[in-house]
Amino acid sequence: MTSSGAGVAWYDRNAPGLADQYEGADFETVHGWLLPLLDGSTDGPVLDIGAGSGRDAAWFAARGYFVVAVEPAANLRAEARARHPEPSIAWLDDRLPELEAVTARGQTFSLILVSAVWMHVLPVERERAFETLVSLLRPGGLLAVTLRLGEPDAERGMTEVTNEELVALGAAYGLELVHNGVSADALGRPEVAWGEVALRKPA
Ligand SMILES: C[S@@+](CC[C@H](N)C(=O)[O-])C[C@H]1O[C@@H](n2cnc3c(N)ncnc32)[C@H](O)[C@@H]1O
Numbered sequence: 001m002t003s004s005g006a007g008v009a010w011y012d013r014n015a016p017g018l019a020d021q022y023e024g025a026d027f028e029t030v031h032g033w034l035l036p037l038l039d040g041s042t043d044g045p046v047l048d049i050g051a052g053s054g055r056d057a058a059w060f061a062a063r064g065y066f067v068v069a070v071e072p073a074a075n076l077r078a079e080a081r082a083r084h085p086e087p088s089i090a091w092l093d094d095r096l097p098e099l100e101a102v103t104a105r106g107q108t109f110s111l112i113l114v115s116a117v118w119m120h121v122l123p124v125e126r127e128r129a130f131e132t133l134v135s136l137l138r139p140g141g142l143l144a145v146t147l148r149l150g151e152p153d154a155e156r157g158m159t160e161v162t163n164e165e166l167v168a169l170g171a172a173y174g175l176e177l178v179h180n181g182v183s184a185d186a187l188g189r190p191e192v193a194w195g196e197v198a199l200r201k202p203a
């Protein structure tokens with residue numbers, strides 16, 4: 001099993017409790033850093049990868065965006081779909097690094113959100129995953145990634161992530177770095193902090 005596979009199985013087993021937990025934090029608290037970066041060049045569609053409970057997808061949908069929400073854990077996806085049945089959210093069973101179902105749609109996105117997911121992508125698969133993300137981003141579009149910093153939870157198939165890795169991948173693929181920060185955990189866990197990296201594809 002890949003580390004991502006182990007992670008997905010864990011999210012499947014714990015889906016209802018996790019969905020409650022994720023819905024307990026609001027978008028503005030978790031992603032407040034992203035708000036000033038949303039403008040005419042990020043008017044949708046939005047791709048939310050590893051969308052979890054659908055909290056973030058629903059925030060965008062409520063503001064008129066069309067959202068493709070990707071969630072590989074079937075039980076979590078069912079929870080999310082039940083909580084957020086909005087027709088402007090398309091729920092897909094798919095995963096990094098390939099995102100085969102998303103790619104098969106032939107659609108590109110002005111905003112791609114990868115929130116608390118990168119630690120589930122095996123280090124050896126990360127360049128391929130990044131290449132996939134860049135291919136799905138429109139010219140001028142924004143890739144926003146949050147990174148779970150701190151000790152990785154092996155039971156959940158996590159491995160270490162850093163802002164520097166994303167910054168370096170962005171530079172290698174010709175993306176402009178527009179945000180590079182770190183914030184405290186919105187759910188109050190002292191052992192966890194969050195890296196925030198936003199990269200823009202040249203127009
Ligand atoms: C910590 S949760 C984050 C959920 C949501 N993005 C949020 O910020 O609340 C991690 C999510 O990533 C999903 N996931 C795990 N491996 C993945 C992969 N390879 N591709 C896409 N999503 C993945 C899990 O199923 C889970 O829903």
